[in-house]
Amino acid sequence: MPRDLADLPWARGLEPFDGAPEAEGDYERTHLTGVDIIDADIRNARFSESAITDFAMNRGSMRHTRFDDVWLRDARWVGTELADTAWQDVELLAGALSGVDAGGAVLRRVRFEGCKLDSVNLRSATLRNVSFVDCVLRDTDLGGATLTDVTFDGSRLQGLLLNNARLTRVDLRGAVGIDIADGIESMRGATITTMQLVDLAPAFARAMGIIVSDS
Template sequence: MVRKARNTGVAAARRPEVRLPPLGPFGGGGLEPDGDYDGLELAGLDLAGENGAGARFLDCALRDCVLDETSLTGARFIDSVLTGVRGVGTDLAGASLRDVEVVDARMGGVQLHGAVLERVLVRGGKIDYLNLRNARLKDVVFEGCVLSEPDFGAAQLERVEFRDCALRQVDFSGVRMRDVDLRHVAELEVARGMEGLSGAVISTAQLMDLAPAFAAQLGVRVED
């Protein structure tokens, strides 16, 4: 059952508190598999097609970088900021993001299936076809962003907030939710997985908007 919105009883997500130290410049060259990047600023770089699988980014800032088809499978981002990154087909499958801010990203077809996100803020920007199948999200906030056709299939969401953002044609099939706050979503379109909303909190207005979909899910016909 989807819980009706209340003023209390919803555990708030813990936001990341990223305090970057003075950063050194990236030394040039491309990314390396299993590379170790500590306290670096990667700014304005074209990393399209680079292979950084298994790399570790600690206290790093990626600013205005191009990530088309960049392989970052199994990579770890810790206490880091990604600002203005853009790209299509970026592969972050199985990656780990902890205490990370993603700001004003413009991306499409991002692969984050099987990834682990903890204390992550995604603010602003637009991400199309985000694949979060089988991912684990804990203390994650999506704020002021547009997610077009995101796939949360079979993911685990705990203390996740969607604030002032658009969720267009979202797939919640098989999702397990706990303390997921959808009350402040500006635009909510559920394409599949209405049953996955169990454990979410919605507003009364959203309940009315979703009523036809709930009825269809239960096999109920509504006639005047």
């Protein structure tokens, strides 16, 4: 994975973009940086072989926007609509998503590193070959989502919602903390360590209606 902007295969072809992106815009080989926007309408846009750095978006909508071969660093979304977006071959470094609606999003070959996801709605989303590295996921809602080949190395999961989620080859062994707020019965298809099983045992017992009492 590229660690710096200059490491991108298409770095030399990037063109600086002045201003804010617009709805239905097509941005190829574009470097969007230093942008802070509020209540913007960027629905149905497309970014390909592009870089987005030092970017902030408060509220507004990027619904149905596509990100193909995009590298993001220090990108922040607060209260933004990212529902039904499509992400493929994307890397997000040191990013933040707070109060974001990304329901129905499709993520394929996406890597989050050093990111914070706080109260993010990923209900009915599709995550395939997605990795969370050294991230914090707080109150993330994956209800009804489909996760395949997803890893969480060095990440902390707090208040995770998994109601009716479908997991296939989801590896939680690298997570440094797992707290399932609801839907623990949907963990079929996940791999955990023995210590993680011990930590999760009370939640499994509650889900199965088991009363644990030593008296």
